[in-house]
Amino acid sequence: MINEAISLTQINFQDNYYPRVYLIYDPGFALHILHANWNNVPNELKSFFNNCDPFKDEVYQNKDYFAKCLSWLIDIKYETFMKIVHETKFILTENFVYKLFHVHERKLTKLALIIEGDTGVGKTFLLKFYSLLLNSKNTHNSLQRNIIPRIMENSSLFLLDIIETIIEKQTNLLSIFLQRIKSKILDLENNNDNDNDELLNQRPRPVLILPVAEQQQNNAPVDNILLKQVKLSLAKYQLKKNILYFIWKTILNVATEYPLISTTTLIQKLHVYVTNELVKYPLIEISSRLKSLLQEICSSTAEMSIEIFKEYLFHSQMKSLFYRLLLHPGITEEQLVEFMSPISQLAREIPQIEIVIFFDEVNTASC
Known part of the structure; x- marks a missing residue:
């Protein structure tokens, strides 16, 4: 667990050698394992699962194992997860799965999150997709008629x-x-x-x-x-x-x-x-x-x-729950307040939703 905590706080996706074995819990607090290759799972962890790869279990047949693990972690239905994947034409690669996993872990632990990467590597799309997953309990739930516009x-x-x-x-x-x-x-x-x-x-x-x-x-x-x-x-x-x-x-x-x-x-x-x-x-x-x-x-x-x-x-359409602000060198405090005011108002009006805000290009800003 200590090694896992270290890898969560010091993750680096710049090469292909990032950790790929993590213990996760489903909404009922049952223990599961997120991995990309059973052969790379330590024997001690394998013993927790009777030395059998959970991915081979019939419950995962015809299902995306990565999507199933992430849906557990975020506490949404697998079918909802896959519906969002198809609606956004999102390609759930192994690399993106682990990035989503780490983004959500940072949210749960309330740790600061800085995403580094060149322009075009998919930072914005990753967070936008995460926002859809995060709010899918409301947006894809027919019972939430008092929140989502119909x-x-x-x-x-x-x-x-x-x-x-x-x-x-x-x-x-x-x-x-x-x-x-x-x-x-x-x-x-x-x-x-x-x-x-x-x-x-x-x-x-x-x-x-x-x-x-x-x-x-x-x-x-x-x-x-x-x-x-x-x-x-x-x-x-x-x-x-x-x-x-x-x-x-x-x-x-x-x-x-x-x-x-x-x-x-x-x-x-x-x-x-x-x-x-x-x-x-x-x-x-x-x-x-x-x-x-x-x-x-x-x-x-x-x-x-x-x-x-x-x-x-x-x-008429539904307001976005994902916002991105480009922090260019000339941005002022007044512009930040103007950007955040309607978002803050929306958050106060609907406390059930979770708004994702991406401050982009922080490293190049003079502020």
């Missing part, structure tokens, strides 16, 4: 509530609404993300109120089968963002053309929904365009409400 899921429930509490109460309006979205709903398999480009390039157009005589001509019966399908799809979060946007746009257009309900009520409900989501989920990062639109509530129109929903759906 923009599409919650927007689906918002639309479902609008349909059930407002649209369904006006039979004529409901019938017209269903007629207009029918082709989109029935052709879901052919609705793909490429449709987003067309939607994003559309400019808001004023909606005209139809003459009373023309309004009264639309008395088609309600398609209850389609209504049930729409509501079920929204409840199960099965609709893509382009369909969600189309539904809200259609609701406002129909409500404007056939003023059987107050468009002001719909506009206010969307504004309240979006602003509440931003307060509830501090990790949501919105566009400057959406910030501007939300501030114009006093002069808000149906077209503006459609734009708000589009901006929220298509341009």
